[in-house]
Amino acid sequence: MKETEKISFMQSRLLKWFESNQRFFSWRQPNLSNYQIIISEVLLQRTKAETVSKLYDQFITKYPDWDSLHNAILFDIETFLRPAGLYKQKASRLYMLAKYMVENEGKLPKERSELNKLPFMGQYIANAVELQIFNKRMPLLDINMARVLERYFGPRKLSDIRYDPYLQDLALKIVDHSRSKEVSWAILDFSASICKKRNPLCCSCPLSKNCLYFKLHSIDC
DNA sequence: AAGACGGGGAC
DNA sequence: GTCCCAGTCTT
Incomplete structure:
Protein backbone atom coordinates (compact mmCIF):
# COMPACT_ATOMS: atom_id res chain seq x y z
CA MET A 1 0.00 0.00 0.00
CA LYS A 2 1.27 3.42 -0.96
CA GLU A 3 1.96 5.97 1.76
CA THR A 4 -0.58 8.41 0.38
CA GLU A 5 -3.32 5.78 0.61
CA LYS A 6 -2.28 4.88 4.14
CA ILE A 7 -2.49 8.54 5.07
CA SER A 8 -5.92 9.17 3.56
CA PHE A 9 -7.22 5.99 5.18
CA MET A 10 -6.04 7.24 8.56
CA GLN A 11 -7.54 10.68 8.02
CA SER A 12 -10.96 9.46 7.00
CA ARG A 13 -11.20 6.74 9.64
CA LEU A 14 -10.12 9.10 12.42
CA LEU A 15 -12.50 11.86 11.36
CA LYS A 16 -15.32 9.33 11.28
CA TRP A 17 -14.32 8.03 14.72
CA PHE A 18 -14.11 11.62 16.00
CA GLU A 19 -17.74 12.37 15.07
CA SER A 20 -19.06 10.11 17.79
CA ASN A 21 -16.12 9.94 20.20
CA GLN A 22 -14.74 13.45 20.53
CA ARG A 23 -14.12 15.02 23.90
CA PHE A 24 -15.62 18.43 24.63
CA PHE A 25 -13.41 21.08 26.17
CA SER A 26 -13.92 24.80 26.67
CA TRP A 27 -10.77 25.57 24.70
CA ARG A 28 -12.16 23.86 21.61
CA GLN A 29 -15.15 26.14 21.30
CA PRO A 30 -15.29 28.59 18.39
CA ASN A 31 -14.48 32.28 18.67
CA ILE A 133 -5.08 31.45 15.20
CA PHE A 134 -3.56 31.75 11.72
CA ASN A 135 -5.51 28.82 10.22
CA LYS A 136 -2.45 27.03 8.89
CA ARG A 137 -2.32 23.27 8.50
CA MET A 138 0.08 22.54 11.35
CA PRO A 139 0.05 19.44 13.58
CA LEU A 140 -0.48 19.35 17.34
CA LEU A 141 2.54 17.08 17.49
CA ASP A 142 3.03 15.97 21.07
CA ILE A 143 4.12 12.61 22.50
CA ASN A 144 0.63 11.26 21.90
CA MET A 145 0.38 12.13 18.23
CA ALA A 146 3.94 10.84 17.88
CA ARG A 147 2.95 7.50 19.42
CA VAL A 148 -0.07 7.10 17.14
CA LEU A 149 1.95 7.92 14.03
CA GLU A 150 4.80 5.63 15.05
CA ARG A 151 2.56 2.68 15.76
CA TYR A 152 0.72 3.08 12.49
CA PHE A 153 3.64 3.98 10.20
CA GLY A 154 6.72 2.78 12.09
CA PRO A 155 9.07 4.20 14.74
CA ARG A 156 11.13 7.37 14.51
CA LYS A 157 14.91 7.42 14.48
CA LEU A 158 15.74 10.23 16.89
CA SER A 159 14.66 10.41 20.51
CA ASP A 160 13.60 14.05 20.32
CA ILE A 161 10.34 14.46 18.39
CA ARG A 162 11.23 17.99 17.32
CA TYR A 163 14.35 16.96 15.45
CA ASP A 164 13.10 13.82 13.74
CA PRO A 165 12.50 14.72 10.08
CA TYR A 166 10.60 11.46 9.44
CA LEU A 167 8.09 12.17 12.18
CA GLN A 168 7.82 15.87 11.37
CA ASP A 169 7.11 15.04 7.74
CA LEU A 170 4.48 12.44 8.61
CA ALA A 171 2.74 14.82 11.00
CA LEU A 172 2.56 17.54 8.35
CA LYS A 173 1.14 15.11 5.83
CA ILE A 174 -1.51 13.74 8.17
CA VAL A 175 -2.87 17.22 8.98
CA ASP A 176 -2.70 18.42 5.36
CA HIS A 177 -6.47 18.27 5.13
CA SER A 178 -9.36 20.73 4.84
CA ARG A 179 -10.37 19.76 8.39
CA SER A 180 -6.83 20.00 9.70
CA LYS A 181 -7.77 21.08 13.22
CA GLU A 182 -10.20 18.20 13.63
CA VAL A 183 -7.59 15.73 12.42
CA SER A 184 -5.23 16.84 15.18
CA TRP A 185 -7.96 16.79 17.82
CA ALA A 186 -9.09 13.39 16.60
CA ILE A 187 -5.60 11.99 16.99
CA LEU A 188 -5.28 13.41 20.50
CA ASP A 189 -8.63 12.01 21.62
CA PHE A 190 -7.92 8.73 19.90
CA SER A 191 -4.54 8.46 21.63
CA ALA A 192 -6.16 9.01 25.01
CA SER A 193 -8.84 6.34 24.75
CA ILE A 194 -7.79 3.79 22.08
CA CYS A 195 -4.13 4.12 21.13
CA LYS A 196 -3.02 4.49 24.74
CA LYS A 197 0.59 4.23 25.83
CA ARG A 198 -0.27 1.26 28.02
CA ASN A 199 -2.77 -1.38 26.95
CA PRO A 200 -3.85 0.04 23.61
CA LEU A 201 -7.32 -1.16 22.58
CA CYS A 202 -6.27 -2.55 19.21
CA CYS A 203 -9.40 -4.68 18.90
CA SER A 204 -11.57 -1.55 19.01
CA CYS A 205 -9.28 0.40 16.72
CA PRO A 206 -10.61 1.64 13.36
CA LEU A 207 -7.05 1.81 12.02
CA SER A 208 -5.84 -1.69 12.88
CA LYS A 209 -6.30 -3.04 9.35
CA ASN A 210 -3.38 -0.91 8.14
CA CYS A 211 -1.48 -0.49 11.39
CA LEU A 212 2.13 -1.67 11.55
CA TYR A 213 2.04 -2.13 15.33
CA PHE A 214 -1.06 -4.31 14.99
CA LYS A 215 0.65 -6.47 12.36
CA LEU A 216 3.94 -6.81 14.22
CA HIS A 217 2.26 -7.91 17.44
CA SER A 218 0.01 -10.43 15.68
CA ILE A 219 -2.89 -9.28 17.76
CA ASP A 220 -5.80 -11.71 17.58
CA CYS A 221 -9.20 -10.19 18.17
C1' DA B 1 21.50 13.46 25.47
C1' DA B 2 19.74 13.81 29.92
C1' DG B 3 17.60 16.23 33.93
C1' DA B 4 14.15 19.13 36.08
C1' DC B 5 9.64 20.56 36.75
C1' DG B 6 4.74 17.96 39.64
C1' DG B 7 0.05 16.99 41.21
C1' DG B 8 -3.65 13.83 40.18
C1' DG B 9 -5.82 10.00 38.10
C1' DA B 10 -5.62 5.22 36.07
C1' DC B 11 -4.34 0.68 36.94
C1' DG C 1 3.37 1.83 44.35
C1' DT C 2 4.18 2.94 39.44
C1' DC C 3 3.20 5.04 35.22
C1' DC C 4 1.61 8.70 32.48
C1' DC C 5 0.12 13.29 31.06
C1' DA C 6 -1.83 18.71 24.26
C1' DG C 7 6.55 20.52 26.60
C1' DT C 8 10.21 23.50 27.32
C1' DC C 9 14.35 25.16 29.14
C1' DT C 10 18.79 24.28 31.26
C1' DT C 11 22.99 21.66 31.89
Whole structure:
Protein backbone atom coordinates (compact mmCIF):
# COMPACT_ATOMS: atom_id res chain seq x y z
CA MET A 1 0.00 0.00 0.00
CA LYS A 2 1.27 3.42 -0.96
CA GLU A 3 1.96 5.97 1.76
CA THR A 4 -0.58 8.41 0.38
CA GLU A 5 -3.32 5.78 0.61
CA LYS A 6 -2.28 4.88 4.14
CA ILE A 7 -2.49 8.54 5.07
CA SER A 8 -5.92 9.17 3.56
CA PHE A 9 -7.22 5.99 5.18
CA MET A 10 -6.04 7.24 8.56
CA GLN A 11 -7.54 10.68 8.02
CA SER A 12 -10.96 9.46 7.00
CA ARG A 13 -11.20 6.74 9.64
CA LEU A 14 -10.12 9.10 12.42
CA LEU A 15 -12.50 11.86 11.36
CA LYS A 16 -15.32 9.33 11.28
CA TRP A 17 -14.32 8.03 14.72
CA PHE A 18 -14.11 11.62 16.00
CA GLU A 19 -17.74 12.37 15.07
CA SER A 20 -19.06 10.11 17.79
CA ASN A 21 -16.12 9.94 20.20
CA GLN A 22 -14.74 13.45 20.53
CA ARG A 23 -14.12 15.02 23.90
CA PHE A 24 -15.62 18.43 24.63
CA PHE A 25 -13.41 21.08 26.17
CA SER A 26 -13.92 24.80 26.67
CA TRP A 27 -10.77 25.57 24.70
CA ARG A 28 -12.16 23.86 21.61
CA GLN A 29 -15.15 26.14 21.30
CA PRO A 30 -15.29 28.59 18.39
CA ASN A 31 -14.48 32.28 18.67
CA LEU A 32 -11.96 32.03 21.48
CA SER A 33 -9.57 34.90 22.01
CA ASN A 34 -5.89 34.43 21.27
CA TYR A 35 -5.38 34.69 25.00
CA GLN A 36 -7.74 31.82 25.76
CA ILE A 37 -6.08 29.61 23.17
CA ILE A 38 -2.53 30.24 24.35
CA ILE A 39 -3.44 29.85 28.03
CA SER A 40 -4.98 26.47 27.31
CA GLU A 41 -1.90 25.24 25.48
CA VAL A 42 0.45 26.22 28.29
CA LEU A 43 -1.76 24.61 30.94
CA LEU A 44 -2.01 21.44 28.86
CA GLN A 45 1.75 20.86 28.78
CA ARG A 46 2.55 17.45 30.27
CA THR A 47 -0.89 17.45 31.88
CA LYS A 48 -4.00 15.44 31.18
CA ALA A 49 -6.67 17.44 29.37
CA GLU A 50 -9.28 16.26 31.88
CA THR A 51 -7.20 17.74 34.71
CA VAL A 52 -6.89 21.10 32.96
CA SER A 53 -10.61 21.18 32.20
CA LYS A 54 -11.34 21.30 35.92
CA LEU A 55 -9.71 24.67 36.40
CA TYR A 56 -9.55 26.26 32.95
CA ASP A 57 -12.89 28.06 33.06
CA GLN A 58 -12.18 29.44 36.51
CA PHE A 59 -8.76 30.60 35.39
CA ILE A 60 -10.24 32.51 32.44
CA THR A 61 -12.84 34.09 34.74
CA LYS A 62 -10.21 35.11 37.29
CA TYR A 63 -7.69 36.25 34.68
CA PRO A 64 -9.70 37.13 31.53
CA ASP A 65 -6.93 38.75 29.48
CA TRP A 66 -3.20 39.50 29.23
CA ASP A 67 -3.57 42.70 31.26
CA SER A 68 -5.18 40.99 34.23
CA LEU A 69 -2.50 38.31 34.20
CA HIS A 70 0.27 40.88 33.91
CA ASN A 71 -1.16 42.75 36.92
CA ALA A 72 -1.57 39.62 39.00
CA ILE A 73 0.78 38.42 41.72
CA LEU A 74 2.91 35.49 40.61
CA PHE A 75 2.36 33.60 43.84
CA ASP A 76 -1.41 33.79 43.38
CA ILE A 77 -1.14 32.35 39.89
CA GLU A 78 1.04 29.55 41.23
CA THR A 79 -1.43 28.75 43.97
CA PHE A 80 -4.28 28.63 41.51
CA LEU A 81 -2.39 26.29 39.18
CA ARG A 82 -1.05 23.99 41.89
CA PRO A 83 -3.53 21.13 41.28
CA ALA A 84 -2.48 21.01 37.62
CA GLY A 85 1.15 20.17 38.33
CA LEU A 86 4.30 21.88 37.00
CA TYR A 87 2.62 24.89 38.53
CA LYS A 88 5.66 27.08 39.14
CA GLN A 89 6.77 26.67 35.54
CA LYS A 90 3.31 27.27 34.14
CA ALA A 91 2.71 30.34 36.29
CA SER A 92 6.08 31.78 35.39
CA ARG A 93 5.60 31.08 31.68
CA LEU A 94 2.16 32.64 31.59
CA TYR A 95 3.41 35.66 33.49
CA MET A 96 6.31 36.17 31.08
CA LEU A 97 4.04 35.71 28.07
CA ALA A 98 1.64 38.26 29.53
CA LYS A 99 4.48 40.71 29.98
CA TYR A 100 5.50 40.24 26.35
CA MET A 101 1.94 40.57 25.05
CA VAL A 102 1.21 43.69 27.09
CA GLU A 103 4.43 45.30 25.89
CA ASN A 104 3.58 44.41 22.29
CA GLU A 105 0.02 45.71 22.52
CA GLY A 106 -1.47 42.24 22.33
CA LYS A 107 -0.18 41.53 18.85
CA LEU A 108 1.23 38.17 17.82
CA PRO A 109 3.91 38.07 15.13
CA LYS A 110 2.70 36.27 12.01
CA GLU A 111 6.13 35.12 10.88
CA ARG A 112 7.07 31.77 12.38
CA SER A 113 10.65 32.90 12.95
CA GLU A 114 9.39 35.86 14.99
CA LEU A 115 6.79 33.76 16.79
CA ASN A 116 9.54 31.42 17.93
CA LYS A 117 11.18 34.30 19.77
CA LEU A 118 8.35 34.66 22.28
CA PRO A 119 9.23 33.43 25.76
CA PHE A 120 8.52 29.71 26.18
CA MET A 121 7.19 29.43 22.63
CA GLY A 122 8.38 25.94 21.74
CA GLN A 123 7.57 23.95 18.63
CA TYR A 124 4.33 22.53 19.97
CA ILE A 125 2.74 25.83 21.01
CA ALA A 126 3.98 27.63 17.92
CA ASN A 127 2.24 24.95 15.84
CA ALA A 128 -0.89 25.33 17.95
CA VAL A 129 -0.88 29.10 17.39
CA GLU A 130 -0.42 28.73 13.65
CA LEU A 131 -3.17 26.11 13.48
CA GLN A 132 -5.77 27.75 15.68
CA ILE A 133 -5.08 31.45 15.20
CA PHE A 134 -3.56 31.75 11.72
CA ASN A 135 -5.51 28.82 10.22
CA LYS A 136 -2.45 27.03 8.89
CA ARG A 137 -2.32 23.27 8.50
CA MET A 138 0.08 22.54 11.35
CA PRO A 139 0.05 19.44 13.58
CA LEU A 140 -0.48 19.35 17.34
CA LEU A 141 2.54 17.08 17.49
CA ASP A 142 3.03 15.97 21.07
CA ILE A 143 4.12 12.61 22.50
CA ASN A 144 0.63 11.26 21.90
CA MET A 145 0.38 12.13 18.23
CA ALA A 146 3.94 10.84 17.88
CA ARG A 147 2.95 7.50 19.42
CA VAL A 148 -0.07 7.10 17.14
CA LEU A 149 1.95 7.92 14.03
CA GLU A 150 4.80 5.63 15.05
CA ARG A 151 2.56 2.68 15.76
CA TYR A 152 0.72 3.08 12.49
CA PHE A 153 3.64 3.98 10.20
CA GLY A 154 6.72 2.78 12.09
CA PRO A 155 9.07 4.20 14.74
CA ARG A 156 11.13 7.37 14.51
CA LYS A 157 14.91 7.42 14.48
CA LEU A 158 15.74 10.23 16.89
CA SER A 159 14.66 10.41 20.51
CA ASP A 160 13.60 14.05 20.32
CA ILE A 161 10.34 14.46 18.39
CA ARG A 162 11.23 17.99 17.32
CA TYR A 163 14.35 16.96 15.45
CA ASP A 164 13.10 13.82 13.74
CA PRO A 165 12.50 14.72 10.08
CA TYR A 166 10.60 11.46 9.44
CA LEU A 167 8.09 12.17 12.18
CA GLN A 168 7.82 15.87 11.37
CA ASP A 169 7.11 15.04 7.74
CA LEU A 170 4.48 12.44 8.61
CA ALA A 171 2.74 14.82 11.00
CA LEU A 172 2.56 17.54 8.35
CA LYS A 173 1.14 15.11 5.83
CA ILE A 174 -1.51 13.74 8.17
CA VAL A 175 -2.87 17.22 8.98
CA ASP A 176 -2.70 18.42 5.36
CA HIS A 177 -6.47 18.27 5.13
CA SER A 178 -9.36 20.73 4.84
CA ARG A 179 -10.37 19.76 8.39
CA SER A 180 -6.83 20.00 9.70
CA LYS A 181 -7.77 21.08 13.22
CA GLU A 182 -10.20 18.20 13.63
CA VAL A 183 -7.59 15.73 12.42
CA SER A 184 -5.23 16.84 15.18
CA TRP A 185 -7.96 16.79 17.82
CA ALA A 186 -9.09 13.39 16.60
CA ILE A 187 -5.60 11.99 16.99
CA LEU A 188 -5.28 13.41 20.50
CA ASP A 189 -8.63 12.01 21.62
CA PHE A 190 -7.92 8.73 19.90
CA SER A 191 -4.54 8.46 21.63
CA ALA A 192 -6.16 9.01 25.01
CA SER A 193 -8.84 6.34 24.75
CA ILE A 194 -7.79 3.79 22.08
CA CYS A 195 -4.13 4.12 21.13
CA LYS A 196 -3.02 4.49 24.74
CA LYS A 197 0.59 4.23 25.83
CA ARG A 198 -0.27 1.26 28.02
CA ASN A 199 -2.77 -1.38 26.95
CA PRO A 200 -3.85 0.04 23.61
CA LEU A 201 -7.32 -1.16 22.58
CA CYS A 202 -6.27 -2.55 19.21
CA CYS A 203 -9.40 -4.68 18.90
CA SER A 204 -11.57 -1.55 19.01
CA CYS A 205 -9.28 0.40 16.72
CA PRO A 206 -10.61 1.64 13.36
CA LEU A 207 -7.05 1.81 12.02
CA SER A 208 -5.84 -1.69 12.88
CA LYS A 209 -6.30 -3.04 9.35
CA ASN A 210 -3.38 -0.91 8.14
CA CYS A 211 -1.48 -0.49 11.39
CA LEU A 212 2.13 -1.67 11.55
CA TYR A 213 2.04 -2.13 15.33
CA PHE A 214 -1.06 -4.31 14.99
CA LYS A 215 0.65 -6.47 12.36
CA LEU A 216 3.94 -6.81 14.22
CA HIS A 217 2.26 -7.91 17.44
CA SER A 218 0.01 -10.43 15.68
CA ILE A 219 -2.89 -9.28 17.76
CA ASP A 220 -5.80 -11.71 17.58
CA CYS A 221 -9.20 -10.19 18.17
C1' DA B 1 21.50 13.46 25.47
C1' DA B 2 19.74 13.81 29.92
C1' DG B 3 17.60 16.23 33.93
C1' DA B 4 14.15 19.13 36.08
C1' DC B 5 9.64 20.56 36.75
C1' DG B 6 4.74 17.96 39.64
C1' DG B 7 0.05 16.99 41.21
C1' DG B 8 -3.65 13.83 40.18
C1' DG B 9 -5.82 10.00 38.10
C1' DA B 10 -5.62 5.22 36.07
C1' DC B 11 -4.34 0.68 36.94
C1' DG C 1 3.37 1.83 44.35
C1' DT C 2 4.18 2.94 39.44
C1' DC C 3 3.20 5.04 35.22
C1' DC C 4 1.61 8.70 32.48
C1' DC C 5 0.12 13.29 31.06
C1' DA C 6 -1.83 18.71 24.26
C1' DG C 7 6.55 20.52 26.60
C1' DT C 8 10.21 23.50 27.32
C1' DC C 9 14.35 25.16 29.14
C1' DT C 10 18.79 24.28 31.26
C1' DT C 11 22.99 21.66 31.89
